[in-house]
Amino acid sequence: MDSTLLLLLLTGCSVKFALGQQGPVFILEPPSTLVFSNTTGSQLGCSAHGSPTPHVTWITSPDQRSVTAVPGLRQLLGNGTLYFPPFLAQDFRAEVHNARYRCRATSSVGTALSREVTLRAVLTVPGYDVRVNRQPVMEGCNAVLSCTAREDVKEHLTVTSWFRDDAILLPGNTDTGGRFVVTSQGDLHIRAAKPEDGRATYSCLTLHALTSERRKSEPATLTVTEPTGSSPPRLMQRSEIAISAESGSDVHLTCSAQGSPAPQFTWYRDVNGWFN
Ligand SMILES: *[C@@H]1O[C@H](CO)[C@@H](O)[C@H](O)[C@H]1NC(C)=O
Numbered sequence: 001m002d003s004t005l006l007l008l009l010l011t012g013c014s015v016k017f018a019l020g021q022q023g024p025v026f027i028l029e030p031p032s033t034l035v036f037s038n039t040t041g042s043q044l045g046c047s048a049h050g051s052p053t054p055h056v057t058w059i060t061s062p063d064q065r066s067v068t069a070v071p072g073l074r075q076l077l078g079n080g081t082l083y084f085p086p087f088l089a090q091d092f093r094a095e096v097h098n099a100r101y102r103c104r105a106t107s108s109v110g111t112a113l114s115r116e117v118t119l120r121a122v123l124t125v126p127g128y129d130v131r132v133n134r135q136p137v138m139e140g141c142n143a144v145l146s147c148t149a150r151e152d153v154k155e156h157l158t159v160t161s162w163f164r165d166d167a168i169l170l171p172g173n174t175d176t177g178g179r180f181v182v183t184s185q186g187d188l189h190i191r192a193a194k195p196e197d198g199r200a201t202y203s204c205l206t207l208h209a210l211t212s213e214r215r216k217s218e219p220a221t222l223t224v225t226e227p228t229g230s231s232p233p234r235l236m237q238r239s240e241i242a243i244s245a246e247s248g249s250d251v252h253l254t255c256s257a258q259g260s261p262a263p264q265f266t267w268y269r270d271v272n273g274w275f276n
């Protein structure tokens with residue numbers, strides 16, 4: 001008799017739990033990193049569902065202190081979003097702008113903790129300069145033109161296109177027969193340079209990831225020299241030690257050398273110490 005009652009109570013309880021209650025589950029979790037400009041500000045979104053409806057708050061990481069509003073610098077919006085308004089350079093505060101956060105969703109049924117977000121605010125001034133970097137190329141060899149800017153700006157730039165006179169050259173161009181390739185890293189490669197390549201002008205167009213500001217470089221010319229006598233191959237580019245790419249995207253591995261006669265290239269792939 002006693003055990004039947006207990007069984008009923010247990011079943012009744014678990015049915016009620018399954019029908020009416022659910023612990024917090026994230027619908028929107030913040031990203032693992034957020035880099036933003038002081039001129040734009042940014043926000044971290046977070047929301048969770050469950051029954052009863054969970055309450056969303058933020059904590060610092062790893063010390064787990066409750067995040068509070070800091071006037072003009074950090075605001076908690078009613079919908080769970082943590083907002084960082086644009087700010088002046090002198091208002092930068094490391095504990096607000098260069099900090100790690102986690103979102104916490106709590107209800108009477110439980111608590112869920114989001115992944116950790118590393119937040120980094122960058123002080124940016126409007127406007128930046130880009131220029132074309134290149135070296136003289138021997139006729140018949142490959143030329144490499146890169147787009148460069150001040151080191152602290154460069155890390156946020158992507159090259160969106162190149163211009164050769166008025167012709168636009170886009171990255172990921174699949175025209176393999178063409179002599180002009182914009183690589184996944186944003187460099188312009190010209191295969192087997194011709195004298196006419198020395199009569200064109202080249203400029204690059206960039207996009208700043210934090211401010212969305214676009215800039216076009218001044219047009220630059222390329223010096224194409226006549227091959228003289230014979231010279232051994234000379235590498236024209238520092239080698240990349242690591243290249244990262246999103247899965248499913250194209251990657252260009254490049255090798256650039258000059259010499260006379262024009263060098264031939266062979267690629268090797270090393271898999272667990274075996275070359276093939
Ligand atoms: C919360 O509100 C802000 C400001 O109105 C909005 O930008 C953001 O998208 C909202 N977040 C969610 C999760 O709805």
Ligand SMILES: *[C@@H]1O[C@H](CO)[C@@H](O)[C@H](O)[C@H]1NC(C)=O
Pocket residue numbers: 038039040086087088089123124125
């Ligand atoms: C961001 O910081 C720079 C200085 O590094 C300053 O010139 C600029 O005015 C700031 N932006 C805003 C919106 O205050």
